[in-house]
Amino acid sequence: MESRYPPETIKKLDELRENFKFLLIEITGQIQTTRALLKQPGSLSFKKMASRDDYIDNLKTIVENACFSRIHGGEAIDQKEINLLRVIHTISINLERIADFCVNIVKQLEYLSDLAFIQRFDSQTMLDIIETSVSKIPSTLDGRQLSDALDICRSEYRLDQMYATIFRTLLQDLQQGEASASDIITTLFIFRYFERIGDSLLNIGEALLFGILGEKIKIHQFEALQETLHLSGYSSDFSQIGMKSIWGTRSGCRISLIGPKADVGEKSQGVFKEGNPDKILREKNNLMRWQTIFPGLTPRVLGYHETSETASLLVEFLPGCTLEEVLLSATNEIVQNALFLLVHVIDEIWTHTLQAQPVSLRFMEQLSSRMTESIRLHPTLVRQDKRLGDLDIPSTEKLVRQCAEIECTLKAPFSVFCHGDFNLNNIVYDHEAQRIYFIDVYRSHDGDYIEDAAVFLISLFRLPTFQPDLRERINAMMAEFLSLLYRFAKTRGDTTFLARLAFGLARNFYTSIRFEHHRDFAKEMALRSHYLLEKIRSFNDNADWKSFAFSEDILFLEVL
Incomplete structure (x- = not known):
């Protein structure tokens, strides 16, 4: 069969593999030398090892340069080969670290006053684990054996456990004075290097997992996925599972598409989430509640797994595009259709989940908790105390505190079941099925419908597009949503919704600047937030929130 690579490229690839094999051989030699010197210190020359x-x-530098040259050399290479080069590069870096740790272990031996002291501890078993793991690298890389990659990853846990046992013993020896303090500390340093070798083996194992799965994943994330898929009924070969990372959330959760390796992305069967147990469990419970209230509006839960440190969730993959994608790229007809369905769904949710229980507002509390992040990115957009003639102009922080006191006097007259993070990216529209879906419902709760309304309106405003035709489309959606608010409030006799909306918009305008690097656009949002806060503060003397109003022009950004 004719090779798809020219002869010169084949030669370079062969050289890369050959140098990588030499590197593996040398690392194995250093591990074996370390073993011999720990068994019988002084039996071999340290200078030769160094x-x-x-x-x-x-060798590591040669392999590294070859990988970079291949990736950036100008020749067309496929994703599979790029992944292989990334794996080889990562393994090479960590093999070189293991060699350095071996040298450091042997170097520490010269500081022992009693060479027999270290024989009390089982370094040989630790070296067995290390050498066995390194020996599995070539076959795992070539044969793509998932079980061997996992074994290499898990060697880190075994070394950690052994190190923890040795650490406790050495600590007890130090407390009881049963050995030289310097020998105890030196021995601790030696076994700390063993523990760090475990970290490098974990990096190697996870690099091999990446080579097999085609997606970067931590061992605990893979084990969570494995267990979650098992609980959902999946029993086939896990190496045939394909993953495609969607994003990692600000809270640290990992989100990936899951499906058959050949189809992932196009025919995905599920979305896998892994992260903080409290947040993942809360999302699962909220998904179950949404399915009870409005079946089909949110993804079905396919599997859930929880440990003491992490939790994972497998949910149904929903077809379609986010509302942001629809708004920015679809035809006017499709946009209008999506908006019509969305307004209908929202009105139905608010109507059917309405409960006659007043709701306290927390907009200013939320603004205060996020202000530091906003100021960190845009320190010039926070106002300081000023005086203009006889007029005192409060700082941003003082203004928020004053509005927080005012907010305590105002309540929503009833509650609805809120999405909790109702921005454009958490609404999915399937044009073919004519369906609206909600995703990422971790924050769903019973609350004021104005909470979702304010988030939605500002997620429209802050879209970083300034083309006149697209901005006109955004403004039109904004106006239609405002009409929904007025109709719903009038039908339900909600006479203070504009006042509460002012609090919600002020909160979302200001907290949104922490996501916006464009200073002029961030300034637009900060000024609008200050306008609303000042409006609230100056109106408080009247205290009749039924007559409160503000200029809706602040929601519409005109582009000339």
Whole structure:
């Protein structure tokens, strides 16, 4: 069969693999030398071991340069080969670290006053684990054996456990004075290097997982996925599972599409989430509640798994596009259709989940908690105390505190079941099925419908597009949503909704600047927030919120 690579490229790839094999051989030699010196200190020359370390550094550099040259050399290479080069590069870096740790272990031996002291501890079993793991790298890389990649990852846990046992023993020896303090500390340093070798083996194992799965994933994330898929009824070969990362949230959760390896992205069967147990469990419970209230509006839960440190959730993959994608790229007809369905769905949700229980407002509390992040990105957009003639102009922080006191006097007359993070990216529209879906419902709760309304309106405003035709489309959606608010409030006799909306918009305008690097646009939002806060503060003397109003022009950004 004719190769798809020219002869010169084949030669370079062969050289890369050959140098990588030499690197593996050298690392194995350093591990074996470390074993011999720990068994019988002084039996071999440390200088010889140190000289091999220089050769290992050179080999790592050669492999690293070859990987970078291949990726950035100008030749067309496919994603599979790019992934392989990334794996080889990551493994090479960590193999070189293992060699350095071996040298450091042996170097520490010269500081022991009693060479027999270290024989009390089982370094040989730790070296067995390390050497066995390194020996599995070539076959795992070539044969793509998932089980071997996982074994290499898990070697880090075994070394950690052994280190923890040795650490406790050494600490007890130090407290009881049963050995030289310097020997105890030196031995601790030695076994700390063993523990760090475990970290490098974990990096190698996870790099091999990436090579097999085609997606970067931590061992605990893979084990969570494995267990969650098992609980959902999946029993086939996990190496045939394809993953495609969607995003990592600000809270640290990982979100990926899951499906058959050949189809992931196009025919995905589920969305996998892994992260903080409290947040993942809350999302699962909210999904179940949404399914009870409005079946089909949110993804079905396919599997859930929880440990003491993390939790994972597998949910149904919903077809369609986010409302942001629709708004920015679809035809006017499709946009209008999506908006019509959305307004209908929202009105139905608010109507059917309405409960006659007043709701306290928390907009200013939320603004205060997020202000530091906003100021960190835009320190010039926070106002300081000023005086203009006889007029005192409060700082941003003082203004928020004053509005927080006012907010305590105002309540929503009833509650509805809120999405909790109702921005454009959490609404999915399937044009073919004529369906609206809600995703990312972790924050769903019973609350004031104005909470969702304010988030939605500002998520429209802050879209970073300034083309006149697209801005006109955004403004039209804004106007239609405002009409929904007025109709719903009038039908339900909600006479203070504009006042509460002012609080909600002020909160969302200001907190949104922490996501906006464009200073002029961030300034637009900060000024609008200040306008609303000042409006609230100056109106408080009247205290009749039924007559409160503000200029809706602040929601519409005109582009000339």
